[in-house]
Every structure is written in C-alpha cells, then in structure tokens.
Amino acid sequence: MAEVRAEMVANVWQVVASEGDSVAEGDTLVILESMKMEIPVLVEDPGTLTKLAVAEGDVVQEGDLIAVIE
Amino acid sequence: MSAGLRATVRATVTEADTAQAMGSGDVPVLGTPRLLALAEAACCAAVAPHLALGLTSVGTSAALEHRQASPLGAEIVVEAELTEVDGGRLVFGFIARVADTSDDIVIGAGTLERVVVNRTRFLARAAAPASRPA
Numbered sequence: 001m002a003e004v005r006a007e008m009v010a011n012v013w014q015v016v017a018s019e020g021d022s023v024a025e026g027d028t029l030v031i032l033e034s035m036k037m038e039i040p041v042l043v044e045d046p047g048t049l050t051k052l053a054v055a056e057g058d059v060v061q062e063g064d065l066i067a068v069i070e
Numbered sequence: 071m072s073a074g075l076r077a078t079v080r081a082t083v084t085e086a087d088t089a090q091a092m093g094s095g096d097v098p099v100l101g102t103p104r105l106l107a108l109a110e111a112a113c114c115a116a117v118a119p120h121l122a123l124g125l126t127s128v129g130t131s132a133a134l135e136h137r138q139a140s141p142l143g144a145e146i147v148v149e150a151e152l153t154e155v156d157g158g159r160l161v162f163g164f165i166a167r168v169a170d171t172s173d174d175i176v177i178g179a180g181t182l183e184r185v186v187v188n189r190t191r192f193l194a195r196a197a198a199p200a201s202r203p204a
Binding site for chain 1: 130187191
C-alpha cells in the first residue's frame with residue numbers, strides 16, 4: 001500500500017483520478033495549485049486507487065493524505 | 071533560461087506615479103507601488119524573450135526597499151537581473167537609480183520572485199475560484 005501525501009500547502013485545483021481506477025506510474029492523480037503554479041501529483045507506485053482523500057477546492061497542508069494506492 | 075538575464079526600464083515620475091495618486095500615501099512623490107511595478111516590468115522584460123509561446127510569468131513574492139524619494143519629473147532607471155532559476159520559479163534582484171547622473175544614487179532595491187505559467191490555463195484557473203473555500 002502506498003500513501004500519497006501533499007508536499008506543500010496547496011489548493012486542490014482538479015481531481016483527475018477516481019477511486020477504483022487502475023493507475024500506472026506517471027499518471028496524474030490530482031492537480032494542486034500553490035503560489036499560482038499548477039503542480040500535478042503523479043503516481044509513483046502503480047496499483048488500484050482505493051482512497052481519494054481530497055476534493056476540488058480543498059486546502060491541503062504539507063503531509064496531508066491525498067490518496068491511497070494498493 | 072538561466073541566471074544572468076537582465077533588462078532595464080526607464081521612467082519619468084508623473085502625477086499618476088505619485089503616492090498621492092496611487093492612494094498609497096499622501097505625498098506627491100514616486101509611490102512605492104509604482105517602483106514595484108517598474109521593477110516587475112524589468113523582470114518581465116528580462117525573461118519574456120526566453121519564454122516559449124503560450125507561457126508567461128506572474129509575480130509571487132516581493133521584498134523591496136524604497137530608500138529615497140523621487141519628485142515629479144525625476145528620471146529613474148530600474149535594472150533587474152535573473153539570479154536563480156528553480157524549475158518554474160524565477161528569482162530576480164533589482165536596483166533602481168536616478169538616471170543620467172554619474173553619481174550612483176540608489177532609489178530602491180530588492181528581490182522579486184515570479185513563476186512561469188501557461189497563460190491560458192492560468193487565466194482559466196484565476197477565473198474559476200468558485201470551488202475554492204474563502
């Protein structure tokens with residue numbers, strides 16, 4: 001199981017993937033926005049997206065859970 | 071794009087540039103926001119020719135010293151230099167001086183940061199903040 005966590009304080013701009021999706025390395029899970037920049041959060045460990053912990057418009061703090069991939 | 075890019079902007083202080091006119095103070099001398107705008111313009115000019123089509127830069131951070139007042143009619147020159155490139159983050163140093171004098175009279179100086187963004191996507195995000203919490 002791999003937990004994907006936020007590396008910075010950011011707004012969740014777009015949620016690209018959905019729970020249940022099969023995801024491959026390099027796929028975009030969500031797009032964050034911080035300091036006016038778009039920051040895609042990419043899959044590092046392929047698997048099934050079992051939990052998506054954020055929604056568009058959420059604010060995430062550094063270390064907050066974004067998704068779980070199993 | 072790499073550190074070392076430079077550009078200069080020049081301006082004459084007019085009524086519209088004063089703190090009084092800008093609402094940032096009540097004296098008729100160059101307003102600090104105007105100095106900042108000139109510095110940002112110099113930063114933009116330094117990197118704009120080096121950005122791919124569709125990309126632009128937007129300001130994210132500013133540290134500015136405004137050391138000396140510039141009266142109406144004063145000619146000033148602001149020079150910016152790109153000092154650091156960290157992915158899409160650009161760091162600039164700038165210095166503003168009285169123009170056309172052999173004396174090195176510094177009006178202001180500081181550090182600005184900008185980020186490189188896709189113009190269309192940036193504007194789309196800016197126009198749709200509805201889903202964002204207050």
